[in-house]
Amino acid sequence: xxxxxxxxxxxxxxxxxxxxxxxxxxxxxxxxxxxxxxxxxxxxxxxxxxxxxxxxxxxxxxxxxxxxxxxxxxxxxxxxxxxxxxxxxxxxxxxxxxxxxxxxxxxxxxxxxxxxxxxxxxxxxxxxxxxxxxxxxxxxxxxxxxxxxxxxxxxxxxxxxxxxxxxx
Numbered sequence: 415x416x417x418x419x420x421x422x423x424x425x426x427x428x429x430x431x432x433x434x435x436x437x438x439x440x441x442x443x444x445x446x447x448x449x450x451x452x453x454x455x456x457x458x459x460x461x462x463x464x465x466x467x468x469x470x471x472x473x474x475x476x477x478x479x480x481x482x483x484x485x486x487x488x489x490x491x492x493x494x495x496x497x498x499x500x501x502x503x504x505x506x507x508x509x510x511x512x513x514x515x516x517x518x519x520x521x522x523x524x525x526x527x528x529x530x531x532x533x534x535x536x537x538x539x540x541x542x543x544x545x546x547x548x549x550x551x552x553x554x555x556x557x558x559x560x561x562x563x564x565x566x567x568x569x570x571x572x573x574x575x576x577x578x579x580x581x582x
Contacts, residue, residue, distance in 0.1 A: 427566060434573050438580065443509070449576060451512040453569035455501045457561050461516045464557045466496045468549045469537070498531035516553070 439445045495518060504513030518531025540546035 427570075431566070431569055431573065434577070438573065438576055444506075447506045447512045449572055450569070451503055451506065451514060453565065453572045454512060454514045455503070456568040456572065457565040458501055458514055458516055460557045460560055460564075461553050462499055462501060464553045465499050465516055465549060468547075468552050469496050469499065469534075494529065495531040495534060495537075498529065498534075 435446060435449065439449070498518040498520070499516065500519050502515045502517060502519065504510075504515060506512050518534040520530040520532050534549075536544060537547045538549055
């Protein structure tokens with residue numbers, strides 16, 4: 415399991431962010447959660463690109479031997495999994511904290527097997543004939559500290575835009 419070793423947030427910055435959020439949305443928890451989720455989505459963008467490159471590296475050796483309905487894996491799924499990787503918002507209803515995830519889209523417009531990355535689970539955890547690739551662990555190791563460090567700055571930027579919108 416990959417771990418983020420350290421995260422440094424200045425207490426003065428944190429207190430200012432909390433004060434700004436309280437002044438910006440004194441009564442609306444929904445707007446507060448949406449603001450936090452927007453900042454989190456912005457901060458986690460580097461993980462999307464890193465995951466796409468890890469998937470390309472992971473699929474290259476598979477394309478040599480894997481057959482999907484008579485076609486090579488690279489022909490059958492030409493970039494399908496990489497295209498489906500995105501930032502996904504978690505549920506925030508009933509007082510849940512805002513959450514964002516990085517992974518394959520499999521719902522809505524991406525629900526058909528021709529578009530979705532439904533087979534990502536098998537690449538990540540393996541199957542009978544396939545060793546696990548542990549793509550998520552590689553992404554967290556490579557980009558985890560960058561994401562954690564950029565969260566505060568992206569939150570400040572989003573708060574600044576919301577203030578400008580409210581005042582202007």
